[in-house]
Amino acid sequence: MTEPTTASTAAKGGFDLGQGPGRLLVWLYGVFTVAAASRSVVQMILDFGRAPLAYVLSAAAAVVYAFITYSLVRGGNTARRAALVCCAAELAGVLLVGTWTVVEPSAFPDATVWSDFGMGYLFIPVILPVTAMMWLRRAGQRPAP
Template identity: 85%
Template structure:
């Protein structure tokens, strides 16, 4: 005797439920990283150009993830997953780099020391978002 097939889980709107909190957090981090990097680049770019450019890059990644979560749909979900993986890689690389060669960073980036200046949210956020994106997928993990 065969077991009845379980119906596939329907797609979830990425901006609903826990996704709403992720949209809010990514939005806040977009504004924080962008404003910080813009001010730093205008005021004293020569002091720590690498750190300021990396913070600006983080802001762009955060903005794209925010947009993808708000937009929703399968293509946006896949794009957000890729960007969250890239964000996590960036946090791990920059976090390790800032610990091993602190002289390369006369000023901190958003991802310095694995986001310690931001309560480690930069390292926790992409992991949480990837879990949510996988669960929100049609037929995703339950």
């Protein structure tokens, strides 16, 4: 049985990214947006000089998370493609920063959201973009009703 299609869903490309497993992704990305943004703002206000790179990277992660959340809520094929690109960039960032923090820990006197591949966040930062890309690719393969 197919999901009911609203006029706005049909206008956006025939599917709603925020339904089914997409709803969990919207929730998780929303939580990570708030967590990364809150963490970076507090750290930048209280002690920016201690680890500016780490705090700016956490703020950048928050922006990426916010854009992915927005794209998932918006739905449609254009938003799906934009979210795929952002998820790929997010995964690249997690892998780059994660590797950097393992190889050169002195470069990060304080942790970022992506430090040690997101270990401080139960590795969700490295799992989330992979899961989201799988969902977005699957959603793009669904036929329009």
